Amino acid sequence: MLLTIEDLHLYYGHIYAVKGVSFNVAEGEIMAVMGSNGAGKSTTIKALCGLLKPRQGKIWLAGRDVTGLNAERIALAGIGYVPEGRRVFSQMSVLENLLIGAYARRRESTLAQEMELIYSYFPVLERKARLLAGTLSGGEQQMLALGRALMTRPRLLVLDEPSLGLAPIVVKQVFALLQRLNRENGLSILLVEQNAHAALRIAHHGIVLETGQVSLRGSATELLENPVIQAIYLGGKEYQTPARTDNHAAPDPGVDADLVAGDG
Ligand code: ATP
Numbered sequence: 614m615l616l617t618i619e620d621l622h623l624y625y626g627h628i629y630a631v632k633g634v635s636f637n638v639a640e641g642e643i644m645a646v647m648g649s650n651g652a653g654k655s656t657t658i659k660a661l662c663g664l665l666k667p668r669q670g671k672i673w674l675a676g677r678d679v680t681g682l683n684a685e686r687i688a689l690a691g692i693g694y695v696p697e698g699r700r701v702f703s704q705m706s707v708l709e710n711l712l713i714g715a716y717a718r719r720r721e722s723t724l725a726q727e728m729e730l731i732y733s734y735f736p737v738l739e740r741k742a743r744l745l746a747g748t749l750s751g752g753e754q755q756m757l758a759l760g761r762a763l764m765t766r767p768r769l770l771v772l773d774e775p776s777l778g779l780a781p782i783v784v785k786q787v788f789a790l791l792q793r794l795n796r797e798n799g800l801s802i803l804l805v806e807q808n809a810h811a812a813l814r815i816a817h818h819g820i821v822l823e824t825g826q827v828s829l830r831g832s833a834t835e836l837l838e839n840p841v842i843q844a845i846y847l848g849g850k851e852y853q854t855p856a857r858t859d860n861h862a863a864p865d866p867g868v869d870a871d872l873v874a875g876d877g
Contacts, residue, residue: 614673615640615801616661616769621670623656623825630656632825633670638769643795643802645812645833647846648822654805655697657822658773661803662694663687675768693767697774699758703747707738710746710757714764731760734790752783759790770794771803776811784808788815809846813837821846 616638623631631653638644648654659665661672663684672680679690688694693714701710711731715724732739735756741749746757755775762770772791776784792815794800806812813819813833821829821842829839836842 614638615675616803617671617673618657618661619671619673621657621660621672622668623653623660623665624668625656630825631660634822634825634827635670636820636827636830638801638803639817641795641799641801642817643791643804643815645809645816645819646803646805646822647807647809647812647819648828649807649845651824652822653825654807654822655773656825658694658771658803658805661687662692662771688765688767691766691768693762693765693770695755695758695762695770695772695775697777699751699754701746701749701754701757701761703745705746706743707746707749707757708742710761711738711742711764714761727764727766731763734763734794735760750783751779752786755779755783755787756790759787763794767800769801769803771805773805774807775804776806776808784811788812791815809836809842813842 614637618637619635621631621634622629634653634657636644636646646654646657656665660667663682663686666681670680671678674690674692677690679687682690684694702713705713711728715727737753738757738760741753746754749757759772759775775787775791779787788811791802791804795802795815804812804816809819809821813836816833818832819830819836820827821836829836829841831839
């Protein structure tokens with residue numbers, strides 16, 4: 614297993630937010646963490662990314678105990694974090710935002726190569742490299758936050774609600790890119806999403822959190838067919854791609870990331 618979260622208990626002062634959550638992410642897989650508002654998704658991710666110390670439980674990354682390490686050490690250990698709301702530095706250029714990601718890299722090596730790779734995934738970031746990040750559209754800022762996290766060369770990419778506030782077409786583009794990164798680079802991804810439909814279309818496995826506990830877990834196919842998921846989380850199908858054909862290779866939605874450049 615790449616990531617093992619074992620019996621995690623998290624508090625904000627007296628507020629008991631996460632109550633014994635356990636799950637794994639295998640190398641090369643996309644794991645979706647779903648659930649409604651206040652279920653404990655972001656809190657779990659904060660602990661994983663070193664922003665909240667667990668009161669109880671363990672977090673293992675590639676066999677190493679990373680429980681309680683601070684955010685910088687977690688980044689160095691190989692977790693790339695794309696926070697909710699993107700949080701790009703709006704008064705800095707697109708390029709400067711990307712270079713911030715590079716500072717946290719484990720190895721001092723091939724910056725130019727990494728930039729090239731990032732630009733191949735996000736051509737819009739190359740075209741707008743000199744512009745202030747604040748002038749980008751929401752979708753482009755999401756791409757920038759994603760690119761910045763990838764500059765750390767993560768073993769595991771963790772995204773908190775990447776679809777939040779984005780138009781359905783842009784959500785589709787972002788998810789198509791995540792799927793491409795997973796397939797082409799074998800990147801392992803932990804995807805926190807309220808948009809269960811979008812998440813399960815690209816994920817291999819998923820869990821549902823409810824009031825700080827795991828209420829459901831299974832393969833993406835099982836979860837998509839689960840009547841509870843269908844009733845509660847798949848009621849409004851604002852995002853659709855063709856159904857998956859198997860557990861490991863969802864069809865490519867066929868969206869060119871470059872399109873984001875024109876989404877305004
Ligand atoms: P959302 O999608 O709304 O972010 P979530 O599943 O990510 O939902 P969390 O943000 O993890 O939920 O919240 C879990 C619980 O912890 C909720 O009861 C929430 O009110 C509480 N909580 C979250 N952040 C804080 C905080 N900074 N201080 C106190 N309580 C908090």
